[in-house]
Amino acid sequence: MTEVLKNIQFTCFPYHLHFRFDAGTSRGVLKDKMIYLIKASIEGNPDISGWGEAAPLPNLSIDDIPDIASQISVYCRNFSGLSLPSNESAMLQWVSENIPDQLPSVKFAFETALLDLLNGGNKKIFDTAFFSGLKSIPINGLIWMGGKEFMLEQIDQKLEEGYECLKLKIGAIDFYQECELLSYIRQKYDASQITLRVDANGAFTPEESLNKLKVLSRFDLHSIEQPIKQGQLNEMAVLCRQTPFPIALDEELIGIHGIESKKKLLEFIRPQFIILKPTLIGGIVSSREWINLAETMGIGWWITSALESNIGLNAIAQFTSTYSVTMPQGLGTGQLYKNNFESPLTITNGHLEYKVEKSAWKTEL
Template identity: 55%
Template sequence: MKSTRLKFDFFSRTLNFRFEAGTSRGVLKSRKVWWISAINPESAAIGWGEAAPLVKLSIDDRPDFEEKLKNILTKAEDLDWSLEENEVLDQVEKLVSWDLPSIRFGLEMAVLDWISGGKKRFFENDFRDEFKPIPINGLIWMGDRQFMLDQIEQKLSEGFDCIKMKIGAIDFEQELELLSTIRSNFSAEQIMLRVDANGAFQPDEALEKLQKLADLKIHSIEQPIRAGQWDEMARLCEITPIPIALDEELIGVREKELLLDRINPQHIILKPTLLGGFRETTEWIRLAENRKIGWWVTSTLESNIGLNAIAQLASFHQSKIHQGLGTGKLYHNNLQSPLSIEKGHIRYQDSVKWENPY
């Protein structure tokens, strides 16, 4: 088996939002990411990965995160790294514990990128190899009514045919009004509407709210009630008038089959940074497809390094549904990259070069 020794390094960057990004966990003005490099002195190639735990959501959002990352990369330098994709994923899984999912993902990226010659390509996929665009939803951030309305109008003018609106920030009736504005002008065949409640509904009120949303022909709702309430969520998935997609419910879960069988959702949302990277996300996909559960992949405010990896993963699994990959334009100081968003699709333009992260 061919193998190599690698040297690893990392540094952080604080990415600054172009606007105040409203979420169910507060307003974000910036976020910190860690970029991981992998090199071999005998090669000019540099592999890059990204570890980007999300504040108040990732299970590895912890005070000693940087210390943990440093220790893991020190141990990684003592390994003989395989040059085969699946064996690399095996090695990362053994080295990085399950409760450090973003570090797993970042290390997977860095090693696989180095193996590919530092070309920001991780495995065979049409997005990177054939420049095939991926349809994505246009995300409407939480805020006051006018801010959300302005975003909706902008996304529609940019050619998006799938809109995802975060709800729970303002009065529910006002949110229904905003969604009604879209639906009164565009049929369900013209514009797909998704909503993300981030667990904002109480179990005893959720069904009534879902019924009101169903009148607007909503495609799906993400995480209507708070995660961890398996029995309540299972009951809701059984009687819901619109499909339910689990999101936060998957974070930190090791008993994947038990969760899917107990709740039996219509869809699951897959966020590799929060779930543990390529290997863990692929396992969720396999289990979901075996149960006829729908899925799509979503980024979680990574830089373009992480976004590129997540887009390639979605392409590799050949999902035809709109993905949640529209976060590349959020930051003033993101890396310049070949990624672009045009007419509701994310694209890889080989004519544009990657900015050096250093």
């Protein structure tokens, strides 16, 4: 007989995050961000609650829509009172069937809220060595767009903090100033000492992209994320064949649903890497599909957070830790906000750790 969690109650809590600085991207500057926390609990036992985070990215997520809060509230109200099988695969399957693909961040929020509840409401999404504090995850240090001096300041700080992989967002200032920043790093550290990634967020035009990649290749880069805007499939496929160093698809994965559509995209473009942002691509089940396909085709991958609070970052980190990763992942956004939630997530020498001795979470709303 299958055990069930009976009479689950769902509640949505909007929460306004405030950046510590103006976070520059090629799509504009972010000063604050609205997220929606979903709480799952058993009626009559309010002390045990699971939490998930829906955090659509402005001007990028397909569920960055005006009525997202009301839609989440409707789902919470309609689902409250349900009883669900108390095992991971059945819960994830239920979310897949009951939250539409057009709401990827909401899928992820319900997945993680339910798994947290299933595991006792201690922010344990998956029982891994990472959650137990026995293993850390290598991550890249993120350098935000801005003026040259601001970016230099970040670079020096990240190097001082012990990161061995840096990711620079490019496309906001003059391209050759950005090359000077890369040259600054390479004059100090070669590729065997510091791995360099760049993220163009689609800032290059197809006409200029190959020439710019040739210039960037002088700096022994690991990869470039999304050099041209998503949706230009022919141009991206050609670029991936001609590029002098690896290309990673990022935004290109957004809005692609179902195994066959995912497979068709990867077979057509044949990128060297893909980047998985669970919030943007539909959560755990969808991310697993992408990973399985990529590994079958010999395409590399890594997982990245997407400006979530520590609630979402924790879930993404634990999901990442279900794989044996050695390549630096993109999981360092927890320090961005003035009013983030206290958590045991700590960064030490470019590695994300879960400090068990500090495992008391504070989810104050």
